[in-house]
Amino acid sequence: MMEFVLSLVIFSPLLGAVVLLAVPGDNVAGIRRAALAFSLLPFLFSLVLWSGFDASRGDFQFVENLPWLPRFGIRYIVGVDGISLFLVLLTTFLTPLVVLSCWGDIELRVKEFFFFLLMLETGMLGAFLALDLFLFYVFWEVMLVPMYFIIGVWGGPQRIYAAVKFVLYTMAGSLLMLVAIIYLASVHAHASGLWTFDLRELYNSALGAREQLWLFTGFSLAFAIKVPLFPFHTWLPDAHVEAPTGGSVILAGVLLKLGTYGFLRFAIPLFPAALEVASPVFVALALIGIIYGAAVAMVQPDLKKLVAYSSVSHLGFVMLGLFGLNQIGIEGAIYQMLNHGLSTGALFLIVGVIYSRRHTRMIADFGGLWREVPIFAAIFMVVTLSSIGLPGLNGFVGEFLILLGAFKSSRLAAVLAVSGIILGAVYMLRMFQRVMFGPLTNPANRGLGDLSVREILVLAPVVAMIVFMGVHPRPFLKVMEPAVSSTIERLEVARRRMEPRIAVALEKRAEVAW
Amino acid sequence: MEGDGQIIPFELLFLIPAFPLLGFVLVLGLRERLGRAVSVIAPGVVGLAFLAAAAAFYRLVSAGPGAVLTQHLYTWISAGDFSANITLRFDPLSAVMALVVTGVGFLIHVYSAGYMGHDECKPRYFAYLNLFTFAMLLLVLADDLLLLFVGWEGVGLCSYLLIGFWFEKEENASAGKKAFIVNRVGDAGFVLGLLLLLWSLGAERMSLGVGALKEIAPSLDAGTVTVATLLLFIGATGKSAQLPLYVWLPDAMAGPTPVSALIHAATMVTAGIYMIARLSFLFALAPITLAVVAWIGISTALFAATIAVAQNDIKKVLAYSTISQLGYMFASLGVGAFSSGIFHLMTHAFFKALLFLGAGSVIHALGGEQDIRRMGGLREYMPVTFWTFLIATLAISGMPLLSGFFSKDQILERAFASGHIGIWAVGLAAAGLTAFYMFRLLFLTFFGELRAAEQARHHPHESPPVMTVPLVALGILAAVGGYVGLPEGVGWGDKFGEFLHGVVGSFAGHHLAAGTQILLTGCSIGVALLGLVVAYFCYIVQPGLPALVAYRLSGIYKVLAGKYFVDEAYDFLIVRPYFRLANVAWRIFDVGIVDGAVNGAATMVSVNSELWRRLQTGRVQSYAFSFLGGAVVLLAALYLAGRG
């Protein structure tokens, strides 16, 4: 089974989705249970994957390599390394929770909802595992559609606007990436006489610096929108606010990671020469995102919007770590991706919990909830703290490593980024206070039921992971380490290959980084 | 200040923090189901922690000077060349801190069982308190600075939670938030300091273990050390409420009074001092930083003392007093007298905890009244409280033979001895003010007539034994705690300093002549007495006088009573502009410009679409016209290109 475990991971949700279609639509309970079962399946497979993963290797494992479209040398290549492993796990971990969380939420067109959700999972997993650029692009785009339906059909009052905006915004970037992918492959084909979209081959393409910059731009636009990097973030608040809870969780928890993952897996190692010009720009944008996202989050009247903007800020951290271009920063960035997936996912689940009770997300409608819902409050607190990077919880590990990495490449960047941890506390605690503390003034909030068993089952695993990953991050970091170092090594090799002039310029930039 | 002497693995070290953690988990997990048992479990685990700490202390002392107990639990983070370990370290400094934290903490836990006896949220309270103890122990026992930072933030969290414990009142919640955020500002500096330190260590061994750091410190670049220590000090000013980040502490009094005693007086707020002492080997390499530390400290001491003079809330007075005393400690560290700082930290823990608990007892007795103008004459109603409070007041004022006298005097003396005459002078002035405002507090609270409101009048009664016993215990400590650090040449001398020698080194200033020493002591006593006398005159002999003075010097009084309007300034200069900016960023930049551009592009396409589709008139000849035009243009273009 281990030879094709990745395919099992990727396609088991799709299988579930198809099987789900066969269940009669009025058997809601059956559909829910089936959906849960089918979402647990990939999780189990991914656990198998983890258990069989050789943490000492930095290359791709469990590689499946089958011919697909020989005309262009396109192959079905999937493989996992320390970078993608946990993102896969994150995806398979969150999806069952989302399914469970939607048991109460989604009343209408239940079957279709889970169908799209499972399809989305296949798309995400495929995008994380694909090693063929064509395949990657296919999965990348395939994700778009189910998410679009999830927002557009089961979303809030402005859902159509949000859904269309989401699709068009995302497509805008990815279509240019398609051009860049084809260009890259065709240049490679010219040089080597052989068409291939195999990432591992393309890593070694010989491109001119200008070409690299253009291609990098093409790729990074797609990823930057997905991340979303300031100033390409404006689709996010709308999408989050309008999406149903489950959609927001997946969107924030996994989908956004694809952007940062894309940078790490594709844009950065494929075009190292572009980084000379690009990385200061991206560091700057990341910093703006960190601070700007935090500031704007603070003044949001809507809980989901607040969390959405907080994502902008958090992913700014991730980007900062990535573009520090060193081992520590990148490891921190990956870790932070997981953290953000957990904590923001949990925040959206939490917002969903109160939304399902009160049908409002306006912060002003709440206040003093703690007394009514203590268990909820405690979990909310933990998640909030994770989000603001309290040491001992997962968020800190990522943030600290990112800062450490960033500090190496630019001290100024680190200094500015640190302000993000202050501002992060400001908006999160302000929000927490306004929702949970103070007198219970709004009578509608009286008698709010505390978490049900199902809701606890949804949230508890996340909280457990938040704590565990804060206390004992080693198992995760250890696995990432070889994969990240091989990425770094690739950059180093490329840097050495570059003209000495550029190398000198790089050195100089490092010196004036103060 | 050499490296570690004898490193002894001690496998039971983890028990010290583990007990409170266990308590936290138990209390939180079982909550109401525990019933009254919570009052036993929660203090019990801290007591056990104290015993564990005592055992470790015994082991440490018996191992002889220079020994360090350690326990490596596991590697916490490792990425690239960087690693952080969960390693506990029990050296003399940790020992002092651990004993103070568990000891005083235990007493306060016990006291809390009485104080919070009727609060329905008692389990939550004790859970937080246990968690706090755990975090604080982590802080003081951490070998790795990053682990220290975990404790550092952990105590901050508990402080946040406990300040806002009665969260139904908006102010309490806000105060908690303020504490957290202001601390975060300091923490940002702290983190930057850690980052700088880490990278300056070189790529081979990026780890912040104290022992390792100590060995490598002398080889570091001086400029880097200065910057790094300054950044770390920013962290300390946040946690230990120094200028300019002290503003959260007075507000923090919103929490339950035992919390104020434990967290905001005895333990957490001293974390900054502890941290600097812990890194004394580093700070000692940065004279500029030390000077900054000293001057910030002593300025804070005076500054806070002046504010305390004009406060009427019993806890606020104590809060500013705490800030002031912390300032002393920093001043002490700044002049290189690290052990004195820790010494004062310890005695302060005793008497300030006592003061707070006493205040709590008073507040408890008066049904929540905190305004000293509506107290008075309580001496008769609550004798135990009064007497213990008196001891603490005398101690903090530096009256001879009580703990505060020795520690504060040591600081002033060493400031003088190290040539920091200015610091000595300011410290002396602050000491006078301290005596004044403390006795003012004492007189207004316990002497004269009871000025309480009608409904509170019937209440005054002594607190139950569960509260008074800790008072007494602390009273004893406040009285005799100073004898471990006598002046040089007196009795057994500075045993305390000797004990800490291996960690913080010994004081490097001049040895003062006996005469000078006596003179300085005289000055201190004199100033303290002066304060006492003025307070006596103002509040016992001539009760109308303060009002008159306040009226005459209304300008100054308003500034002092208004706490120099620092909060307002921050609000005006930072908070409001930030909010306004954030709003602008959102509404104008985000929604207006960025999203406007996106939507604008879409609108442009559809507007064009609407516009151009009108060309499709439905008349076949217009289509033919387009056709013909296209053909003509195409031909023309080809001809032109053919020519060119």
Next chain:
Amino acid sequence: MVTLPAIGWLALLPGMLLVVLGLSVLAIDLFSRQDQESLGWVTLLGLGVSAVAIAGLWGQQGNGFGGTLLLDRLSVVLALLVVATGALVVLMSMNYLETIETSGGEFYALVVFSLAGMVFMAASSDLILLFIALEVMSLAVYVLTGIARGSVRATEAAMKYFLLGAFATGFLLYGIALLYGATGSTRLDVIGEELRRAAGDPLLLAGVCLLLVGLGFKIAAVPFHMWTPDVYEGAPTSVTALMAVGVKAAAFAAVVRVFLQNLAFFGESWWWVLWVLSALTMTVGNVLAISQRNIKRMLAYSSIAHAGYLLVGVAAGGPEAPSAVVFYLLAYAFMNLGAFGVVIAVGRKGEPNEGIDDYAGLGFRYPLIGAAMVAFMLSLTGMPPFAGFAAKFYLFSVAIERGFVALAVLGVLNSLVSAAYYIRVLVVMFMREPEHEVRILAGRPYLMTSIVAAAVLTLLIGVFPPFGGFKL
């Protein structure tokens, strides 16, 4: 003594089969008065037989009639594509003709004759043959457009189509005349060589240019496109499908024959003409499609836009371009046919329901049609894993390989614009509540079969695009 040229039966076979089929349908209709459903079956059967026979020609090379009629992969693929298109059109018409009050005999015969014209068009390497074949196709489609004689819109559409078509024919013929004058021949290979030899000859250039104009009309390239929306909207929907797919495919086959295979020199030297044409066509098509409220009109603009994408391949040129263009035609055929099938399904007699708003809420109420429409719209947008994506990928990769990166970028940006209107259909179908309930008639098995078949093919071609089989 006159020796007749070798007939080249194999080369003739595809077209001849269709002509015979058309005659048979006419004859059966004439002599046995079958109902239209049975006639449809007859036609389908004939198309099936033809398809099998044509498929058997795969890989054969040859020609007939002195080299004017070619048998090569392009002609075979196109013939298959055209026959498949015809089959789907017939299939969906079998449940549609009564809606437009049309009897079967002439309809099916004309469809088949037009298919024959298309097949000859794709196979011809002589301009006169091309012209006659084009006329066969065009005349049949003119008539089909107006076949619902009672309908004001249909006759108006037929009128417009006819007038402009004849007008364009004039230009095409004039171009042929000039080429003939310049080269003394109407054979494409001769003209191609002559063009390469005497590149600057203005007569030749003008001839090529007018040829481009004439074919540009058939493929609906801007600015020769303006008939498209009106005619697509007015024509009976299944005829529109035939037009959008079959006519376009045949016209593009001719474009491939002329501009990629024989007159490649034109593209090499004057690539910017095609560049501008392509850019204009896709941009105008996409932008104008956005504001359309009628789905057929929207699909008409969409077909203009797709012509623009196809022209990317023509502009890029090179050995790969014909394959890419034809592959695109293949992909485009099924997604477009399917979409028109859905349009037919949603309408009913006297109530065409062609407003996009009429589709509100249909997606979930009729999941099969909804799902199919999702496939068609996404495929038209160019989303994986549907055929449209694979086709665009192939086409753009050819363009990029040939250095037409800017055009490819323009192409993808246009795809983005197109997403706006394709996705709006899905928005309406799945996310809006209807203002008035549109009910889809049940009991139309042929129509549903055609839709499902188109959807399945759209998906299959998308997942396993037979790129390799397209070395033309």
Next chain:
Amino acid sequence: MAAVVFFPLAALLVILALTVVLHPDPVKSALALVGTLFLLAVFFVFLSAEVVAALQVIVYAGAIMVLFLFVIMLLNPGAERSERRGPVAGTVVGGLALVLAWQTGWLAAGGKIGAEGLRPERGYGGVFALARSLFTDFLLPFELTSVLLLVAIVGAVVLAKRRLS
């Protein structure tokens, strides 16, 4: 062909063609078209295309134009509203048409073919040569024309027959 013959005839041809296009009465237009066709036949004769000329007269002027006139008579009961376009449209279209004529007639022809381009051969334009070309070079188009005509017949019938009741 002598210029004296050519230019007057050409002028007449243009005038007739213009009459077709510009005369408000469709019947007159049709008659002018017939004239145009005849005149063209004359030109064909001058160009040694006697067979074509004959066919021109028989098929075109004879058959097709009768059909036209028939339809005109059938459909054009009364006077129409103002026939001609405004001057602006006329100018623009006329201008464009002139440009087109200039491009195709002047610029295109200016390239290769001089005034002396016509070189008749023996037997040129004879029936035999035409027939040979028709049945060799254009055999398939010729056959296909039958399909074309069939389509036209079917189409005309389908469109023009009375509606089924």
Next chain:
Amino acid sequence: MVGLSHFVALSAILFAIGTAGVLLRRNVIVIFMSIEVMLNAVNLAFVSFARSLGDAQGQVIVFFVMTVAAAEAAVGLAIIMAAFRARQTVDVDEMNRLRW
């Protein structure tokens, strides 16, 4: 002496006149007749070129053009009849229900 270019020019002029007629007339039948003028211009061009090339093909092509013209006339006039029946007019300007 009159050369080929004269005939080509004449053909071009005729073609342009026909084109103008298509664009300017309102009566559908007249428009159609203008198209016939265009086709005849084409025929003239073919015959002229054939003559200049000394080649019979050009003349044969004219047959085809005529045939096509005839076929178009049949279909076109039928369409015009059908349209007239549906709408009672031959004015193209009134045939603008399909637009935008």
